[in-house]
Amino acid sequence: xxxxxxxxxxxxxxxxxxxxxxxxxxxxxxxxARMQNRKGPPWYQPLADMLKLIGKKVIVPRNAQKxxxxxxxxxxxxxxxxxxxxxxxxxMTAVTAYxxxxxxxxxxxxxxxxxxxxAGYNSHEVYSTIGAFRTLTQMFAYEVxxxxxxxxxxxxxxxxxxxGIAAFYHAHPLYTLINLxxxxxxxxxxQSKLERTxxxxxxxxxxxxxxxxxEYSGRYLAFFRATAITELAAVASxxxxxxxxxxxxxxxxxxxLYLGKTLIIVLMMVLLRATMAxxxxxxxxxxxxxxxxxxAMAQMIINLLLRGLLGL
Amino acid sequence: xxxxxxxxxxxxxxxxxxxxKEPGSFKITLDGEKVERAVVEVGYNHRGIEKACESRNYMxxxxxxxxxxxxxxxxxxxxFCQAFEELAGLEVPRRAHYIRxxxxxxxxxxxxxxxxxxxxxxxxxxxxxMYTWRDRELVLDLLARIGGNRVNYGVNTYGGVxxxxxxxxxxxxxxxCDHLEEKLKYYADLxxxxxxxxxxxxxxxxxxxxxxxxxxxxxxxxxxxxIMADTRIIEPYGVYKEIAVTPxxxxxxxxxxxxxxxxxxxxxxxxxxxxxxxEIPAGPISVRAPRKLxxxxxxxxxxxxxxxxxxxxxxxxxxxxxxxxxxxPTEANWHGMSHMLEGFQLAxxxxxxxxxxxxxxxxxxxxxxxxxxxxxxxxxxxxxxxxIEQYKARGIDPSAIKIREF
Numbered sequence: 001x002x003x004x005x006x007x008x009x010x011x012x013x014x015x016x017x018x019x020x021x022x023x024x025x026x027x028x029x030x031x032x033a034r035m036q037n038r039k040g041p042p043w044y045q046p047l048a049d050m051l052k053l054i055g056k057k058v059i060v061p062r063n064a065q066k067x068x069x070x071x072x073x074x075x076x077x078x079x080x081x082x083x084x085x086x087x088x089x090x091x092m093t094a095v096t097a098y099x100x101x102x103x104x105x106x107x108x109x110x111x112x113x114x115x116x117x118x119a120g121y122n123s124h125e126v127y128s129t130i131g132a133f134r135t136l137t138q139m140f141a142y143e144v145x146x147x148x149x150x151x152x153x154x155x156x157x158x159x160x161x162x163x164g165i166a167a168f169y170h171a172h173p174l175y176t177l178i179n180l181x182x183x184x185x186x187x188x189x190x191q192s193k194l195e196r197t198x199x200x201x202x203x204x205x206x207x208x209x210x211x212x213x214x215e216y217s218g219r220y221l222a223f224f225r226a227t228a229i230t231e232l233a234a235v236a237s238x239x240x241x242x243x244x245x246x247x248x249x250x251x252x253x254x255x256x257l258y259l260g261k262t263l264i265i266v267l268m269m270v271l272l273r274a275t276m277a278x279x280x281x282x283x284x285x286x287x288x289x290x291x292x293x294x295x296a297m298a299q300m301i302i303n304l305l306l307r308g309l310l311g312l
Numbered sequence: 313x314x315x316x317x318x319x320x321x322x323x324x325x326x327x328x329x330x331x332x333k334e335p336g337s338f339k340i341t342l343d344g345e346k347v348e349r350a351v352v353e354v355g356y357n358h359r360g361i362e363k364a365c366e367s368r369n370y371m372x373x374x375x376x377x378x379x380x381x382x383x384x385x386x387x388x389x390x391x392f393c394q395a396f397e398e399l400a401g402l403e404v405p406r407r408a409h410y411i412r413x414x415x416x417x418x419x420x421x422x423x424x425x426x427x428x429x430x431x432x433x434x435x436x437x438x439x440x441x442m443y444t445w446r447d448r449e450l451v452l453d454l455l456a457r458i459g460g461n462r463v464n465y466g467v468n469t470y471g472g473v474x475x476x477x478x479x480x481x482x483x484x485x486x487x488x489c490d491h492l493e494e495k496l497k498y499y500a501d502l503x504x505x506x507x508x509x510x511x512x513x514x515x516x517x518x519x520x521x522x523x524x525x526x527x528x529x530x531x532x533x534x535x536x537x538x539i540m541a542d543t544r545i546i547e548p549y550g551v552y553k554e555i556a557v558t559p560x561x562x563x564x565x566x567x568x569x570x571x572x573x574x575x576x577x578x579x580x581x582x583x584x585x586x587x588x589x590x591e592i593p594a595g596p597i598s599v600r601a602p603r604k605l606x607x608x609x610x611x612x613x614x615x616x617x618x619x620x621x622x623x624x625x626x627x628x629x630x631x632x633x634x635x636x637x638x639x640x641p642t643e644a645n646w647h648g649m650s651h652m653l654e655g656f657q658l659a660x661x662x663x664x665x666x667x668x669x670x671x672x673x674x675x676x677x678x679x680x681x682x683x684x685x686x687x688x689x690x691x692x693x694x695x696x697x698x699x700i701e702q703y704k705a706r707g708i709d710p711s712a713i714k715i716r717e718f
Contacts, residue, residue: 035439036438036439037443126321126324130323138597197436197438198436200436204659205331206433207659207662208323209330209674274439276508276511277432277508277512278508279508280657282659
């Protein structure tokens with residue numbers, strides 16, 4: 001009991017998550033800067049930014065409901081942390097692996113988006129309201145292909161547990177190749193979920209001044225920032241477990257493999273971010289519904305058929 | 313008030329907004345994400361430039377004119393010097409014309425590179441922003457070597473230029489041109505092929521040829537609508553009398569067209585700089601200018617990177633101008649702004665505003681109406697007749713040219 005509590009709190013749980021999120025944010029910013037011919041921040045910059053924000057004054061808008069305004073950042077950070085615990089880090093099994101945890105993770109990862117929406121809506125300010133509605137619109141665009149793309153490997157593996165899926169593909173490594181279209185879809189939808197360029201219309205700085213979080217400041221904003229970077233770590237970990245399930249069976253080697261895989265995924269996301277312009281919200285909707293959703297649907301049907309044909 | 317009005321929001325873009333580099337107010341009435349009405353309010357940056365010139369002597373006024381614009385300072389001084397030289401009857405040496413041309417084209421390069429970066433930033437393409445601004449540094453370094461400053465070079469003076477170009481400096485200009493040409497070809501290629509860039513720029517901020525005439529738009533905005541409004545071509549001055557500029561137009565009529573026009577103009581600027589450097593004549597760089605101007609008035613036009621600059625000087629024979637009028641290109645482009653914004657999406661607003669390359673503080677003027685409130689109207693026909701008179705005095709007879717009816 002004590003051991004599992006320590007696992008959740010320290011390693012590979014929350015302490016590791018926060019450290020690794022800061023590292024990933026550093027990698028994200030540094031590589032992005034190098035791609036743009038800039039020097040980029042020093043390694044401690046994410047931590048320094050966070051500490052600075054925590055020390056800043058908090059201003060709550062007069063029209064906002066104070067409790068909701070203060071609770072939303074915590075709720076969104078907590079849900080992302082809970083989602084992260086279901087991804088395998090040390091070895092092939094996650095800290096809290098249970099049947100159906102993939103579905104739970106998907107729902108937990110939806111909460112930050114909803115919190116963003118509520119935060120913007122609760123701020124009662126024109127930019128944040130527009131940002132909030134864009135956040136919600138974008139969620140309706142990417143949620144369907146995201147769910148289908150994340151569930152496709154699960155359908156082939158016949159289990160709804162992330163650790164179970166990882167174990168299945170470890171036993172049948174070649175089947176991973178079948179899921180490549182779903183990997184492509186999930187990379188783009190994940191980019192959209194994390195509201196990164198080219199899908200950052202909800203927080204477009206040059207149009208709506210940062211969108212839903214425009215009224216947030218101080219430690220509340222720090223919590224939302226922490227949500228964003230832990231979400232990056234959590235999504236990268238889940239993607240690594242689902243689509244790059246290569247394990248050795250030795251716990252520390254698997255841990256090294258995990259670091260490598262998540263880094264590769266984050267680097268791919270940085271590449272996407274650096275090479276594209278922000279597309280409009282209507283273009284986002286069109287792209288997701290007319291390109292990615294049919295692709296994800298086809299992947300799902302193929303996986304269903306293959307499962308029958310291969311006799312799994 | 314219709315029942316739908318409660319669904320409409322007014323979004324204030326400005327006076328302070330991340331997408332605006334200078335204060336200016338745009339009140340955008342939104343229907344969903346669509347812009348239904350756009351009200352442009354400028355005037356947050358009035359500096360009293362014209363009045364400041366009128367209360368100083370000509371030499372001091374030149375320093376103020378240099379500071380009308382932070383980007384196209386050379387175009388403004390060229391224009392003002394031309395007006396002065398016309399009144400004073402000065403013959404500017406050929407070498408001075410060439411040096412003005414080289415600096416002017418370098419300025420066009422750095423202005424358009426700056427614009428490309430700002431435009432990329434407005435549509436969230438920060439990588440292109442960083443790349444173009446890195447390349448712009450090369451041009452700025454050259455300008456700093458020519459004039460001692462990165463933006464207000466102070467090259468122009470009445471009757472010529474103040475600084476000569478050394479041969480090794482001209483070699484370095486050519487080297488930078490070689491380097492930039494390669495990059496610019498890449499950006500041109502990027503503008504033609506990058507999907508997200510085209511998706512964001514194509515079909516927005518439309519201003520057709522008719523609208524350009526109606527709203528008197530100038531510069532790349534007019535050229536992107538297929539109208540050859542380039543003063544260097546329609547009324548060549550200085551070095552452009554000897555070396556012709558290739559006309560660059562586009563028929564997209566939108567922000568994408570303006571981007572293509574600017575990128576192609578940069579390549580053209582490089583071609584021109586090479587020609588100027590290879591054909592620059594030897595000789596003096598300036599002639600002595602008088603302190604006082606004879607009584608009279610003169611109007612001069614110069615093609616700045618953003619469009620046509622118009623400067624007007626009225627002299628009473630003193631060493632101070634009686635009236636100075638500076639019409640920066642942005643002043644002509646504001647009129648079509650509401651028309652360009654309406655009907656497009658909120659997301660397009662920053663890039664449509666940026667697409668005219670607005671220069672707020674160059675533009676803001678206070679207008680004092682003289683008289684007892686009675687309007688004075690001069691119709692197009694009268695203005696045209698006055699124009700024909702003006703040109704006849706210079707030995708050109710434009711009365712045979714037919715103008716289009718709208």
